[in-house]
Amino acid sequence: MADVKPTEINNEDVQNYTVSSTNDPKNMQELTQYVQTLLQTMQDKFQTMSDQIINRIDEMGNRIDDLEKNIADLMTQAGVEGPDK
Structure with missing residues (x-):
């Protein structure tokens, strides 16, 4: 089965999205840079x-290509003709 990993949120991510009053832009240039x-x-x-x-x-x-190849090989070994593409 596929290895699915949930997205983890760490403190650094939270801090990156948290706006503190010390980082508030003071003028238009700072606002532009911030944005x-x-x-x-x-x-x-x-x-x-x-x-x-x-x-x-x-x-x-x-993986799908490998599965198709394996199925075709198995069908050949079993003496069954595969579907024409």
């Missing part, structure tokens, strides 16, 4: 998740 940093962090996390999903899909495709 850009926040958006970049979100983009990085989404990219990481996207890469993980694509890797899992590729792995699943490889």
Whole structure:
């Protein structure tokens, strides 16, 4: 069966999303920088998740290909013709 790991939330993640009063932007330039940093962090996390999903899909495709090959081999050994594609 596939190895599914739940997403863990650690204190660092919580701190990254917690806004404290000492980090509140004081002017438009700081606000702009704050928003850009926040958006970049979100983009990085989404990219990481996207890469993980694509890797899992590729792995699943490889497993399906292996299963199809094994089934075809078993059918050949049993003397049964496989379906035409």
